[in-house]
Amino acid sequence: MNKSLVNLFGFYRATGISPSVLLLDENGFSVVCGEENRWPQMVFGLDFSENPAYFLDQVLSETKAQNLPGFAVCSAALFGSDELQYLREKGVFPIRTWTLMDAVPSIQPTKIFRENIQIRKIKVPAEIAVFTNLVNTELMQSVKIAGSLLNELNKTEAVNIYGLFVENELVSGLLAFTEEKTTGLYFIVTKQQCRGKGLASDLIGYVLNLCRQKSEMLVLQAVQKAVPLYSRLGFSAREKVVIFWKQ
Amino acid sequence: MTREEIVEKTLDTFRNVFGEVDGLTEQTSADDIGKWDSLNHVILIQELEKAFDMKFDLFEIIEIRDVAGIVNYIFANGK
Numbered sequence: 001m002n003k004s005l006v007n008l009f010g011f012y013r014a015t016g017i018s019p020s021v022l023l024l025d026e027n028g029f030s031v032v033c034g035e036e037n038r039w040p041q042m043v044f045g046l047d048f049s050e051n052p053a054y055f056l057d058q059v060l061s062e063t064k065a066q067n068l069p070g071f072a073v074c075s076a077a078l079f080g081s082d083e084l085q086y087l088r089e090k091g092v093f094p095i096r097t098w099t100l101m102d103a104v105p106s107i108q109p110t111k112i113f114r115e116n117i118q119i120r121k122i123k124v125p126a127e128i129a130v131f132t133n134l135v136n137t138e139l140m141q142s143v144k145i146a147g148s149l150l151n152e153l154n155k156t157e158a159v160n161i162y163g164l165f166v167e168n169e170l171v172s173g174l175l176a177f178t179e180e181k182t183t184g185l186y187f188i189v190t191k192q193q194c195r196g197k198g199l200a201s202d203l204i205g206y207v208l209n210l211c212r213q214k215s216e217m218l219v220l221q222a223v224q225k226a227v228p229l230y231s232r233l234g235f236s237a238r239e240k241v242v243i244f245w246k247q
Numbered sequence: 248m249t250r251e252e253i254v255e256k257t258l259d260t261f262r263n264v265f266g267e268v269d270g271l272t273e274q275t276s277a278d279d280i281g282k283w284d285s286l287n288h289v290i291l292i293q294e295l296e297k298a299f300d301m302k303f304d305l306f307e308i309i310e311i312r313d314v315a316g317i318v319n320y321i322f323a324n325g326k
Binding site: 076084088093094095096097223224242243245247 | 285286288289292305306309310
């Protein structure tokens with residue numbers, strides 16, 4: 001299985017801390033449902049061998065029947081126009097796509113850190129709160145992430161949050177989730193007014209260097225417009241994934 | 248259909264889906280409309296398909312999050 005998807009699954013499993021984790025591995029599906037109002041609440045499609053559209057609709061219908069949010073993350077390559085048409089008739093629509101990218105962390109960052117910039121791990125709750133606010137303002141739409149959840153996660157070994165400060169103001173950050181020698185970068189965010197200055201590149205370069213000792217692979221999920229940026233930093237596109245939602 | 252007609256019809260569809268939006272123009276993006284999240288984007292796509300009597304390439308259209316991009320897509324792919 002693709003390491004990016006495995007890490008993504010692990011990350012969501014970790015962030016969806018909940019007693020109600022249901023695994024359907026024999027069907028190639030794993031269902032993760034967080035408690036109400038926690039984030040995220042998703043269904044993961046990890047391995048479809050045949051008739052993926054039918055299977056996807058069945059699973060989403062079942063989760064919906066149980067009053068769980070009907071979202072699924074799947075490889076986009078599984079769905080051609082016939083499959084999409086079938087799903088459309090069933091009320092299942094793609095709502096976002098990402099490109100899964102990975103990099104071996106031996107790649108040297110190309111950026112040179114600037115004098116007024118400080119990059120370090122974020123630990124104290126007040127800084128986590130600023131990072132959470134940045135994520136919710138700049139990245140999240142209707143579903144917001146709770147600062148208490150990030151605080152909780154930040155106490156675990158698997159999660160490290162890094163921030164880039166310009167004159168002591170947190171303007172860019174990311175969350176690194178490490179599992180089985182793979183580190184996934186999530187919530188990569190930069191304050192709107194500070195974008196286009198290479199700050200996220202500096203931050204990712206810093207994390208690339210840090211992860212060299214403990215991770216064999218770095219992965220991330222990129223929105224389409226960010227793919228060129230991550231490519232310049234040494235990441236390679238592996239595959240496209242799509243989130244489906246049943247109305 | 249001219250590009251101007253597409254713009255008008257697209258803006259009308261936006262109003263139907265999101266209600267009155269302050270300063271709605273071709274330059275408006277998802278950042279300007281609070282209700283324009285991923286789920287409402289699906290509803291918007293369905294309404295646009297009805298309005299223009301066409302089927303969109305869903306993988307392509309879901310990543311377009313501004314009015315101008317949608318207009319350009321319809322202009323390039325519409326009847």
